[in-house]
Amino acid sequence: MGPVRRAVEELTSAQAKAELAMLAREIAAADLAYHQADAPVMPDADYDTLKRRNAAIEARFPELKRPDSPSDRVGAAPSEAFAKIRHSVPMLSLANGFEDADITDFAERIRRFLNLAADAPLAFTAEPKIDGLSLSIRYENGEMVQAATRGDGETGENVTANARTIADIPHRLEGAPEVLEVRGEVYMSHADFAALNERQEAAGGKTFANPRNAAAGSLRQLDAAITAARPLRFFAYAWAEISEPLADTQSGAIARLAALGFSTNPLMIRCEGIADLLAHYRAIEARRATLGYDIDGVVYKVDRLDLQARLGFRSATPRWAIAHKFSAERATTLLEAIEIQVGRTGALSPVARLTPVTVGGVVVSNATLHNADYIAGRDSRGNPIREGRDIRVGDWVTVYRAGDVIPKIEDVDLTRRPAESQPYSFPETCPVCGSDAIREPGEAVHRCTGNLICPAQAVEKLKHFVSRDAFDIEGIGAKQVEAFFQEGWIREPADIFTLEVRHGESLRKREGWGEKSAANLFRGISERRSIPLNRLIFGLGIRHVGETAARLIARSYGSWARFQMAMEAAREHEGEDWETLNNIDGIGPVMAASLVDFFHDPANRAAIERLVAELSIEDVEAPSTEGSAIAGKTVVFTGTLEKMTRAEAKARAEALGAKVAGSVSARTDYVVAGPGAGSKEKKARELGLTLLSEDEWLDLIG
Ligand code: IVH
Numbered sequence: 001m002g003p004v005r006r007a008v009e010e011l012t013s014a015q016a017k018a019e020l021a022m023l024a025r026e027i028a029a030a031d032l033a034y035h036q037a038d039a040p041v042m043p044d045a046d047y048d049t050l051k052r053r054n055a056a057i058e059a060r061f062p063e064l065k066r067p068d069s070p071s072d073r074v075g076a077a078p079s080e081a082f083a084k085i086r087h088s089v090p091m092l093s094l095a096n097g098f099e100d101a102d103i104t105d106f107a108e109r110i111r112r113f114l115n116l117a118a119d120a121p122l123a124f125t126a127e128p129k130i131d132g133l134s135l136s137i138r139y140e141n142g143e144m145v146q147a148a149t150r151g152d153g154e155t156g157e158n159v160t161a162n163a164r165t166i167a168d169i170p171h172r173l174e175g176a177p178e179v180l181e182v183r184g185e186v187y188m189s190h191a192d193f194a195a196l197n198e199r200q201e202a203a204g205g206k207t208f209a210n211p212r213n214a215a216a217g218s219l220r221q222l223d224a225a226i227t228a229a230r231p232l233r234f235f236a237y238a239w240a241e242i243s244e245p246l247a248d249t250q251s252g253a254i255a256r257l258a259a260l261g262f263s264t265n266p267l268m269i270r271c272e273g274i275a276d277l278l279a280h281y282r283a284i285e286a287r288r289a290t291l292g293y294d295i296d297g298v299v300y301k302v303d304r305l306d307l308q309a310r311l312g313f314r315s316a317t318p319r320w321a322i323a324h325k326f327s328a329e330r331a332t333t334l335l336e337a338i339e340i341q342v343g344r345t346g347a348l349s350p351v352a353r354l355t356p357v358t359v360g361g362v363v364v365s366n367a368t369l370h371n372a373d374y375i376a377g378r379d380s381r382g383n384p385i386r387e388g389r390d391i392r393v394g395d396w397v398t399v400y401r402a403g404d405v406i407p408k409i410e411d412v413d414l415t416r417r418p419a420e421s422q423p424y425s426f427p428e429t430c431p432v433c434g435s436d437a438i439r440e441p442g443e444a445v446h447r448c449t450g451n452l453i454c455p456a457q458a459v460e461k462l463k464h465f466v467s468r469d470a471f472d473i474e475g476i477g478a479k480q481v482e483a484f485f486q487e488g489w490i491r492e493p494a495d496i497f498t499l500e501v502r503h504g505e506s507l508r509k510r511e512g513w514g515e516k517s518a519a520n521l522f523r524g525i526s527e528r529r530s531i532p533l534n535r536l537i538f539g540l541g542i543r544h545v546g547e548t549a550a551r552l553i554a555r556s557y558g559s560w561a562r563f564q565m566a567m568e569a570a571r572e573h574e575g576e577d578w579e580t581l582n583n584i585d586g587i588g589p590v591m592a593a594s595l596v597d598f599f600h601d602p603a604n605r606a607a608i609e610r611l612v613a614e615l616s617i618e619d620v621e622a623p624s625t626e627g628s629a630i631a632g633k634t635v636v637f638t639g640t641l642e643k644m645t646r647a648e649a650k651a652r653a654e655a656l657g658a659k660v661a662g663s664v665s666a667r668t669d670y671v672v673a674g675p676g677a678g679s680k681e682k683k684a685r686e687l688g689l690t691l692l693s694e695d696e697w698l699d700l701i702g
Contacts, residue, residue: 008056016061020069023054025203027070031222068225082157082220085148088181089240091134092153092316094299094323100278103300106322107274110302113311113319113647123303125250126280127268129323130235131294132187133216137163138241139180142173149219152469152547153316162219165228168235170261179243182257184236188215189293192231209362211294236262237299249303270303281324288326297325310644312651315548315586319651328400330410331364333357335395338369338424340431344460345543346448348427348437350375352397352409359401367399367407371444372426380444386411392421432456452603458492459485461541465493469547470539471531474524475517492607493539496525497614533560533620540608542598544591552586553595554620556659560612567599576665583661585654622657629700631657633669636684639677641694649697656701664689672697 011019027050030042051070058065065071097103107122116122136156138146147163148156163169166186173180188196193211196218200207208214218230236257239246246253251270258264267284271277281298288295302308302320311319337353350369357364369375369391373382377390389412391397396416401407426446430437435450448454462481466473473496476484484490489503499507500522508518531539534554538547545553557563570578573593581592598604622631635658641649649672650660664671664683671684672692684691692700 005053008053008060011057011060013061013064016057017064020054020057020061020064020066023050023057024066024068024070025205026050027054028068028223028226029205031070068223082149082159084151084155085146085158086155087136087148087151087153087240088138090153091136091150091156091183091240092313092318094129094321095314095317096297097322097324098327103277103322103324104274106300110307110311110319113645113651114307115645115648121272122307123249124271124277124300125254125268125303126271126277126284126298126300127237127265128284128291128295129297129299129325130185130187130237130265131212131296132185133212133219134183135159135163135186135219135234136181136183136240137169139173139176139182141178142176144169144171154551157220159219161224162221162227165224166232166234168233168263173260176260177243177246179241180246181240181242182236182262183238183240184234184262186215186219186232186234187211187293188218188230188232191292196230233293234263235265237265237268245305248305250301250305250308251303253305271300277324285326295326297323299323310648310652312655315552329359330398330400331357331359332396332398332413333364335391335393335397335409338375338393340427342430342432342448342454342456342460344457344464344541346430346451346454346457348430348446348448350424350426352391354397354399357399359399359407362401364399364401364407367409369409372439372446373444375424375426389414390423392417392424394418394421430454430456455485462490462493462496464541465539466496470535470541471528472535473528475521476524480521492610494607494610494614497529497611499525529614530616530618532618533558533563536560536615536617537563540598542595544594549587549591551620552584555622556580556584558621559619560617564599567596570596571600576667579663579665580667583659585650585660628656628658629702630670632659634659634661634667635670635672636661636664636668636680637672637674638664638680639674641672641674643694643698652701670697670700 005019006015027047030047030050054070058069058071095106097106107124110116111118111120111122134150136148136150137144138148144164145160146158147160147169149159150156163186164171188211190211193208193214196214197207199205206217208217214230215232218227218232221227221230237254239253239257246256249270251268254264254268267287269280271280277298277300284295284298300322302311308318308320313319334355335352336355339351339353341349341351343349350371352367352369354365354367373380374385375391377384377386377388379385391409391412394417396413398410398413399407400410428437428446429435430448430450433448433450433454433456435448435454437446437448439446448457451457459482462485463478465471466476466481476496481490484499487503489499490496495502504518504522507513507521508515532554534547534551537545537553538550553563557566566577566581569575570581570592572578573596578592578596581587581595582589599608630653635653637646637649637660644652653660661668664680664687666687668684668687668689670690670692671680672694673681673684674694681691
């Protein structure tokens with residue numbers, strides 16, 4: 001603990017004042033570490049001593065009590081701190097493009113989807129992609145009523161009190177639609193970021209790695225007074241739920257938001273064609289260094305909102321927008337070592353340990369080396385990359401970093417290679433459990449064959465299980481998983497839920513823990529006994545099944561019982577249930593096989609059974625398709641459609657809650673047949689299904 005403290009009765013007023021300032025800082029720092037980082041910085045008893053000391057000094061010198069006094073701060077538990085808010089419209093991300101050709105493709109895809117001729121007009125907006133964090137602000141009758149972070153895109157955190165402290169965000173709007181949800185980016189300017197870090201450093205507080213982290217850390221504060229003291233800004237660039245349209249075009253809507261009092265980016269323009277977009281991209285890139293805030297690309301959006309509506313969304317990104325990213329930043333450094341990490345699916349990933357170097361403002365000391373071929377200078381087909389130059393320990397290498405992705409090694413400088421260096425030889429066994437590491441034909445990665453006996457795989461699976469997009473268990477992060485695994489307390493997900501019964505006592509006595517932190521941990525765990533189906537599916541850590549796929553699957557089956565039964569029924573990779581799984585848009589045959597095989601494995605099944613016994617699994621409803629005549633129906637399109645492209649018809653049907661299948665079966669509800677329909681129409685007649693013309697279909701869906 002800190003210095004020996006004088007008895008309160010002996011303090012002079014000046015000493016009391018100084019100590020209150022110090023206590024406020026120490027307690028705030030402890031709160032922060034406790035609520036937001038993975039581990040508390042001090043034992044509970046010490047924390048309580050600080051709080052008591054603070055209260056005692058305040059009792060003797062009431063006039064010295066600080067506006068940010070720790071006694072006024074409720075030590076809210078993290079899980080209650082930011083209540084969860086379900087977004088009325090999901091907060092999606094943007095597809096990325098890097099080369100000019102990606103942008104040309106983007107525009108061509110749109111023309112194809114809408115069946116627009118190459119010379120038909122198609123305007124876009126182009127604006128900087130702000131490197132901050134997105135925020136959704138809800139206004140009702142002109143009053144700001146709520147603000148939420150993106151979270152996992154479906155559910156965010158309630159940060160209303162904090163958002164109210166941002167000067168760019170109006171509290172009241174004149175003449176706005178009755179309901180208006182404005183979305184945009186919270187960010188910090190370079191100047192404010194530098195000044196904040198200076199202040200933090202002087203106060204012995206935490207400094208931030210970059211303006212985006214600083215903005216995120218400042219917005220996600222339990223104490224809005226801290227947010228208020230941090231200079232955050234906001235650009236509005238989109239909207240969600242709205243009771244009446246803002247305009248007919250993206251550019252018009254943004255102008256309207258500006259007129260309502262929002263700050264909008266001055267570099268947004270409207271462009272008639274790709275050439276203009278690319279020219280604006282270069283113009284913005286040229287000004288990047290002098291803007292005074294971080295941007296990481298340029299966003300293009302289809303200007304006409306009716307076209308945006310027709311284009312709609314892929315699973316996680318709109319078809320009508322793309323982010324044209326700036327190319328990555330680079331630096332040269334020494335490759336000190338190559339280490340192998342074993343992931344949750346057993347993949348052996350080579351990691352470069354580097355002499356730390358700054359790349360685009362961030363210190364980089366690790367970078368990915370992908371796989372054995374990449375190190376050897378070949379691609380997965382055996383063709384040379386880097387003109388065949390291999391990468392060796394002791395080499396000077398170029399590191400690059402694009403956005404927040406893991407830094408990569410791009411190339412190696414052969415002129416500086418030490419004479420005695422040797423080619424890297426990739427391990428043939430798992431460095432953790434010693435099992436053979438094999439490379440399946442057609443695969444780029446070596447995989448440990450140890451499965452459940454490999455501690456590295458088990459630990460990584462557990463880390464994945466507790467992670468944010470999976471079970472999101474408050475109080476357990478990577479560090480705790482490692483420690484509890486080491487103790488032998490948890491070996492598989494089900495063990496987390498029996499931890500309190502088995503080892504509660506030992507945990508309360510464990511160094512760095514105590515009654516309070518243990519109680520918080522167990523509360524965090526028990527809050528997750530009830531879990532939405534999609535999080536459970538993602539949490540299982542099945543190879544190829546990402547968060548988006550898990551959500552698609554959950555929506556498609558609705559309940560755990562239906563899902564599990566279907567996976568078992570599909571175990572031979574054939575039959576109706578196998579077809580249904582493969583027909584889910586966004587689920588390919590590789591993922592389908594991985595899922596089904598996972599559920600077929602007896603060890604997995606036993607572990608799942610133990611886990612499920614601890615849980616109450618929440619059904620997942622398909623997105624609201626109220627008033628839709630085709631919600632839950634299965635539709636097959638065949639022949640030529642004349643009013644819209646096949647892609648648009650499929651997207652529209654899905655948006656209205658229907659499933660679009662590729663083949664006709666007894667489970668098909670509607671077959672929409674255009675001119676030239678062949679065998680599918682015939683089969684539909686044989687099965688006595690409802691056949692619709694394109695016009696009848698359009699009538700049906702309104
Ligand atoms: S439009 C439907 N415009 O980038 C998506 N996003 O990678 C609407 N972002 O989550 C987003 N600047 O946080 C849009 N001018 C801009 C943006 C922008 C930054 C962020 C946003 C989004 C992420 C997507």
